[in-house]
Amino acid sequence: MSAFPAADRLVAGIFLLFVATTVAGSVLAVFTTRIIRSVCGLALASIGLAGLYYFLHSPFLALMEILIYIGAVCVTIIFAVMLAEPDEPRPDKPTGRSILWWLGAIVVSGAIFWSVARLGLMGNWPTPAIDRKDGSVHDIGVALLTTYSLAFEVISLVLMVAILGAVAIARSGRHHE
Amino acid sequence: MIIPEPFRLLTSLLAVAGFIGANAAYLVWVERKAAAWFQRRAGPTEVGWGGLLQPLADAIKLMSKQIIVPPGTDRLLFCLAPVLIMVPAAMCFAVLPFSAALVPRDINVSLLMVFAFGSLNVIAVMLAGWSSRNKYAIISAARVVSQNVAYEIPMLLVVITVLMVSRTMNLTEIVAKQAGGFWHWNVFNLAANPLMPVTFVIFFICMLAETNRAPFDMAEAESELVAGVFTEYAGMGFGVFFMAEYANIVAGCAMATILFLGGWHSPIGLWPGVWWFLLKMYFLIFTVIWVRWTFPRTQFYGLLNLSWKILIPLSLFTLVLTSGLLKIFGR
Amino acid sequence: MKAPFNEVISGFVSLLTGMGITLGQLFRPIVTVQYPHQTLTMPKRFRGHILLKKEPTTGKSTCVACDLCVKACPSDCILVEGEKKPGEKRKSVTLFELDYTKCSLCGACVEVCPVDALEYSRAYNLASTSKQEYKVMDLVKRLEDSKHP
């Protein structure tokens, strides 16, 4: 990397781009009224997140994020959007109650952001390790099947149950057969 | 030979872009010529010698057309979709090893990278269909999603089989392990799994389905859904989808070559090199074209049945078989 | 258990057979005509639009303007005028207009002609930038302009 001119500036730029993508994606996902755009926001946030994972020395997770979140979660959500309604109902005229809700949401999320961010910034963290080796795919695999094998099995069980449950729920409403 | 990093990056970027562009343009020509010859016609002959400048003429024609965004569409997504479809295809090329030295970017989990970005494809097609707000396009988009989800599964299962045999996620290493004669190629690696040729066929079928090629071209299905998700696209908007289709085919065939056909290794173990890679890849691409001009389209549910009832059980079976054999005989 | 398995195998074989056939066709010569560069010669009986025949001796039409073709035409697309020139027994044609935009190329006029004055043209790739050219085709003028005997 050292041969690259202005390498650190480029890297910083890319990093900021990923941060911006993540936040912008989340904002889009939450604020837009069209659900399909909201899914796009989620996909965008996932791409940004994948980039951040890469900066956190975990290319494996970055790719898994893309594979699972965009390739699976977003696609499934879009599929459900196609089956159900595409758009949220247009907001009616702001009534006192809805303004109250809106204010409440702003306050709650603002409070959460302020407190968590404050905790992150001011928290009494140990000195961060700057140059650490990344956990290789091999290490992850070994750890999955030794130390965390129980969790691994539980996860596979959860996924299995989820598949069966999804099939059962989705099938019960079918009236073609 | 050590090339300074920025130049290496720049050249590989340019080379990948050029490779994709040239392939997308000239595969159109190849497809038209091959289709014509399969049908005993002459194909493009007018522009340039043997119609060789036809892609250029097509591009000029497409670019000179007005880009129409019909009213009622979701403008942002409608315009974004053609852009979005080119990106994952291009990203895949960033890690494909053309030969031992000719790798744009050699990363450790390149196999995962190809499939992660490959799975983005469906989102773009889907957005194109959804944002068009056209009934044909929406039906087609729904088809595409269920098709791609269904075929992603056997494809990944097959890839995991290969992964277990070669024990690495690095594409360069996967190819390196297949050195020395065609009997070392994964497709003929019967010692690891006697069903290896079957897994190759499964991979090839899934690749056809993932790239929405005939006989699985549900995205376009021109006799049923007019032009499917592309119905509302005009001019270069359509042209980009067209190019992305070929870029995806090239990526898919390159992956099949790398995973199963020994990449840049020659069948007799001598003179490895990039030409072997290209030869195998273009042969597979020709096969893709050949399949398209031979078969009619499958039914939509026939397509899902094929995946869920035949390909997934088969690929699961090969996966279990491989792991069993590996457990028994070890390495 | 066996039947679906057999179906998969036989289905796969049928696919390969199909691919074999198309590959066989790939190496056979092309059968299409490269139109602007190659053109077809029409068979003798080809029914193009009608023309007035040129009588080799006089170089003129034998049409006697009897109006039978006008009456036979199902689409009303022929207009014939003739005059009796002094010193001749029969009328001779002065105007023979074909409205080709209405003509259905049925050949009723040719068949009905008592003096065999009409023939079919062999032209099949007609094109023009103006409709008028086919709206009124003056066959007498064409006969006079034509080079062949």
Added chain:
Amino acid sequence: MNLLHLQERPAVYLVVAASMLALGVYGMIRRRTLIGMLIAGEIIFSAAMLNLMAVNRFFVSDPSVGQIFVLFIMGLAAAEVAIALSIIIAVYRNYRSIASAELSELSG
């Protein structure tokens, strides 16, 4: 503040995660359809994952632990999406709507 080495400061990641969490909570409250709420939920999941990864990268000795946990969360998120969506579709079939305000049958 030096912009050049932001990527090596844990606080940046934590603030990004906090913002995603807040956005997710806001979405959870404000979205009026089930799918919208599900998406907001996914944002919250992502915030948690980013937090875990940041802590894993900077403060934990074994680098694979955090990655494994994030993998688990991804698996759970996928399972959650599958279940949630099938429920949403079932609800939609029943009520022809996925607006949460209209699903008031259980509220008595």
Added chain:
Amino acid sequence: MLKVLDTSHSTGPQETFVLNLGPQHPATHGVLRVKLTMDGEFITNAEIVCGYIHREHEKMGENRKWDQFLPNTSRIDYLSAMMYTHAYVAVVEKAAGIQVPRRAEYVRVLTSEMNRITSHLLWWGAFLIDLGGLTPMLYAFDDREMVLDLLEALTGARLTFCYYRFGGLCDDVTDDFLTGTRKFVKHFRPRLKIFRRLVTDNIIVRKRLEDLGHVPAEMCRKYGATGPMIRGAGVAYDVRRAEPYSVYPELEFDIPTQPAGDNMARYLVRMAEMEQSLRIIEQTLDKMPDGPFMAKVPRILRPPAGDYVFAVESARGRFEVRVVSSGKEIPHRVRLRSPCFCNLSVFEEACRGMLLADALALMGSIDLVIPDIDR
């Protein structure tokens, strides 16, 4: 829990939408419009809207002299022009009491059967295009062009032949034509085998056709569907045998039937019919008598007053012409019963509950010629 979510008695609005298929849609082969009410990809109702190219052929027949209607006959169903002309010519001959020379009858049967082959070949190619296979059409056209070249050399036209006249033919057959036809028969038999291996045996085609698009014999009778439709439902109804005309009684051929009534049955019937047509062609070539090709016919025809009906088996089914003569130069009434109209009317009932793609395969297997529907 699951019971609560059961939606079989859902009270919400039905989730159906209307899909407008045509008038310009790749699958309708012309200007036909079908309004489909869809539930997802399933068709719940279909409404056929035809008439986009109605040309009043019947009225034209009533405004022209008897022989001036002849060119029209080959333009109703332009794919079986010979047979349609045959029906009209024969009904007028019946009315006027004209005896047709045997040579002319043989040539009529010969050319009609060649026309049937061209029609079925075009259907085969177009049907495969409906199914998404683009190559077979070119192979079919390769062979079809050979027949059309022969017929063009004989009649002067490739599609709208208009070759028959009251009392015979407009011109005699040539030796070139007869030898060419023999050559074609020899060439075409192996081609049919190639077609079978390329398409009929293909698993994708079989999966798309077998057991789909059922049109049982009952339904055919209800709507008056004939031709390959009813023969594909197991009924051996063929006008060539049921109401023998011309020299068909002297020729040996089978009426291919298939019991299943699905898309595949109709497909197989048509493929078998091409082979039977080849048989008929061979026999007519062998038995071709010498003699005149035209009977003596008065120049101006005035058939005696009366009501005359004549039917032929066109490539798509029973084509019937009914003429009412009032003893004048111009027919009083010309009525055309075209097979496509009746065959198409089956579609509305048969496609209910089918998937869109299968319904389009069904539509293809009906073999529509839109001008024949609208007339």
